[in-house]
Amino acid sequence: MLPAFADLGHGFAVALAPNNLLWCFLGVLIGQFVGVLPGMGAMAAISLLLPLTFALKPVAAILMLAGVFYGSQYGGAICSILLNLPCHAPHAVTCLDGYPLTQQGKGGTALAIAVIASFAGASVGITEMLFFAPALTRVAFEFGPAEICSIMLLGLLAGSTLARGSPVKGIAMTTFGLMLGAVGTDLNTGAARFTYGILDLYGGIEIVTLALGLFGLAEFIRNVNRLAAIRTDNINIRLRDMRPSREDLRRAVPAMIRGTLIGCLCSLIPGTGPTIASFVSYATEKKVSRTPERFGHGAIEGVACPEASTHSSCQGDFIPTMCLGIPGDAVMALLLGALMIQGITPGPHLIHEQPDIFWGLIASFWIGNILLLVLNVPMIGLWVKLLKVPYRLLYPAALFFVCIGVFSAQNSYFDVGETIVVGVVGYILHRLGFHPAPILLGFILGPRVEENFRRAMLISGGDLGYFLQQPISAVVLCLCLGLILTQVGFWLIRLHRRQASAASAP
DSSP, rough: OHHHHHHHHHHHHHHHHHHHHHHHHHHHHHHHHHHSSSSEEEEEEHHHGGGGGGGHHHHHHHHHHHHHHHHHHHHHHHHHHHHOOOSSSSOOOOOOOOHHHHTTHHHHHHHHHHHHHHHHHHHHHHHHHHHHHHHHHHHHOOOHHHHHHHHHHHHHHHHHSSSSSHHHHHHHHHHHHHHHHHEEEOTOOEEEESOOOOGGGGOOOOHHHHIIIIIIIIHHHHHHTOOOOOTTTTTOOOGGOOOOOOHHHHHHHHHHHHHHHHHHHHSSSSSSSHHHHOOOOOHHHHHHHHGGGGGOOOOOOHHHHHHHHHHHHHTTTTHHEEEEEOOOOOOOOOOHHHHHTTTTEEETTTTOOOOEEEEEHHHHHHHHHHHHHHHHHTTTHHHHHHTTSSSHHHHHHHHHHHHHHHHHHHTOOOHHHHHHHHHHHHHHHHHTTTOOHHHHHHHHHHHHHHHHHHHHHHHHOOTTTTHHHHHHOOOOHHHHHHHHHHHHHHHHHHHHHHHHHHHHHH
């Protein structure tokens, strides 16, 4: 335990360096800003900021991007509670009780509980990373190519089957991402794959191009016709309105504890992320409540539990990402790509080879969450007023920075055209009900799965049974099979219900 605290002290020395502290502050400020605005979110913001990281040192770059990620979760609660606008998926649950509380004149109380729950959940999630990450790293040193390939396969399956919408569509998007990751020159044979004679594709598709197209340009196309302004006339939250009563705290604190524990557990499972954690925690809280009928009508527990779960999951998601190189969700995949752009490969060696990044990141979480606690309360009025910014001004400005960012990455007009194509494809996929986030997951993990699979085949002489002969690999493959069978079971249940309802219909 003492070595961990000593390393954490080194992390605070790194995070509190003036340059790193400035970028951490900018990250959480930008994150809260995009969290408040519907339609933006962490994915779009991090995609826009990726080109900026080329000019930054690796520590400053990852501290800023991580700040954007967890800062956006703070901002998203404001719209959910005050305006019934779930700007981001994890906050859809917060709307269920947050907005009824606002209608009852207790919007300030709901915001205060959300802030407290967010900070408490994030603090426990950071502590989880502090102690679990080094232990997981020690175990990961025992992993060979078969174990790494199997674990990454679990991450791909979890990320695709647990994504929003149909699991089949999620698997299709992950497969599409795997295909995009195969574009370029094969490192082992030198053969060109999926290049179709285009020389600019021999180096593969850039992650900046893919991210900005799917989550920057596609968002612009989706919202280009959004002209209606959001009404904020009736919202007037003062600081004295944000003092929760003793009864509110009595109800909220146990819900925070349960939500935090659920979020911490979900963060250790690749592919779950804060969205699933918030839904699971809300359902659990409703089950254990003695008055479940209050939920959906302004129960303060319905705000405390999902917010604590969301933030503990957000912080804990960094554990598999940094220690195993397996992103928990699409945002983590993007952060993984940002590290790779800097020439850093996340995995078991990261703690020892890049201690400034790992321990500085953990320390910055506490610093960033304290900054958010300070920013969130007095600036509520400003964040609400930001909702009045017309979309016709916001998104063209974002589109301008998309084009500048893509061009500056490689000084290539081809990359700009490639981003436009990816953006149009991303928009079409969204209109067809295909969520593009699993594409990024497949794109990041695909080449690493292929590399470790080839290594395992060389070691075993081409024997696929080698994966089952390694105990850890065999257990993980059984989990993969269990996940597939579970999804098939859910699909069969839904099919049976549809047939039953169709048969009973007149």
